[in-house]
Amino acid sequence: MSTHHDHQKGLLITAIGGLTLTIDIPLIRLADGSPWTIMMLRNATTLIAALVVWAVWRRLSRNAPQLIPGWSGLAVAICYGLTGITFITAVFHTSTANLVFILAFSTVFAALLSWLFLRERPRLVTLATMLVMILGVLIIVGGSVGTGHLFGDFMALCSAFFVALAITISSASGKDMGFTSLVGVVLPLAVAAFMVSGEGFHVNAPWWIVFNGAVIMPISFFCLANGPKYISGPEVAMFYLLETVLAPVWVWMIFAETPSRDSLIGGVILIVALVAHSLWQLHEGRKRRAALAVSHPA
Template identity: 40%
Template sequence: MSAHQQGLLFAFFGALVLSFDAMLIRLADTSEWQVLFWRGGLIAIAFGILTWLFKQRIVYPSQPHLWFAIFAIALMYGLNTTLFVYAVSHTSTANTVVILASSPLFAALFSRLFLQERLALRTLLTIAVAFVGVVSIVYQSLGSGHLNGDLAALALAISMGAVLTALRCFASLPLFPIIALSGVVAAVLALLNIEVAPLDIRWQQAQWLLIMGAIQIPLATWLLMSATRLLPSAEVSLFLLIETVFGPVWVWLAVNEAVPENTLFGGTLILGAISLNSVITLVKQKNRTS
């Protein structure tokens, strides 16, 4: 099996495992702050163990400003985890994952603003079409009680775009310690807001949280990190759309949560624009190397 074929398998299964994220939150059936505490704590433990296991391969920076970057990115990652759990808890799964799918477009904007990277015309058109899709999804939530969740998903997409840009700028930073620290940030934020004892949950709830924090998130992260080393970013971003498509399906099968009508329209715009842009980018990259 070639390295490219291995990358395809890693990307497919990584995105597929990641797509169960929202379903596990729904099945846990507890407050967002309890979910966040367990999710953050287990991620911190899991990636702390991975950091220790791979300590011989991890290269830590010697410059102080790179250590600042590690803590800043970990803080943003922790906030992203918080926003995701809050969004899933306060709006539909479909709204959350479809709006989140626009994060690569925000990353492109941030790369233009801060890294002075040129944006192709097709990327600008993709951003414009995706923006219409996001607005149509958020608009349907006005007065529905889901607006806060949709806005949290939008904030998550923007913040994730910032994280992707920061990781691109500081590509040499070790990811396992960053993700472990982000879990600590999320758990601390949960403790500051939780109104009940974080361990005061039933075993039926705890088992879903254990699966999510100790198995699903670490496995998906490892698979996708492996894929990014073997495939172009445009190709990996196409596979990430698996979460956007299948995430709402798993939740519908598990708890019979329907997809809002406007989300189908907005999601079609966002996914169609991103897919087309990624395919064109991928074709151009392959033509250059052939």
């Protein structure tokens, strides 16, 4: 299989995952239920769908990936589980724009964690980008003071951190974590089921969240988790930005929720910084590949 073909395949897979993920938050909002009920339904259907797909894959092929590949897989599953809890909590305690803009901060956390634990020292351009993104998040969070969104913003920041930690562990292990993010929903599912048993089942349109958990989440998580096998990290990051850009648009169209001025300013700073840095990384990667091709011609 040619490298060019692999690259095209990776772009297609990751684009599907990124575009699919953009409707996650609108579907959660359309379901119109309590946070714990939404979390339970979303994670239960995601887990069932993942196990069914994995069982069929395993029956048809001996090369089916492990659900949890070793201790590193367990750590990644826990990280995604914590992400599920903090993400749903953030959906119900801050605006969609604040949530997706702050989630983009996961790239800063990933760079810091790689620096601390993988000894991957970031370059000066990356450090400058991180400082600009910190400014963007501070503007968003500062605008939430007194609006009741501060707790939700903090939960979004926690979600970004746990995603970055999962990515760092996955990179260090080099193992296939395609199903691990989906199996990780066991943790938030257990917590949500316990809470629902006490407060009761509250959701007005359960079909939206069942569709989300059974179809949208497995497709988006699996595609985004497998994209890095074929394309570079910066290219994957560009497709993650689709949710940052499009989710607030869908919510504005459906619910007429308009982002605040501070949220828009901070969000624009985050997006511009991420796009500029990703384009720079892609340019550097092409230069290195070209230099290698000259040094070691086929």
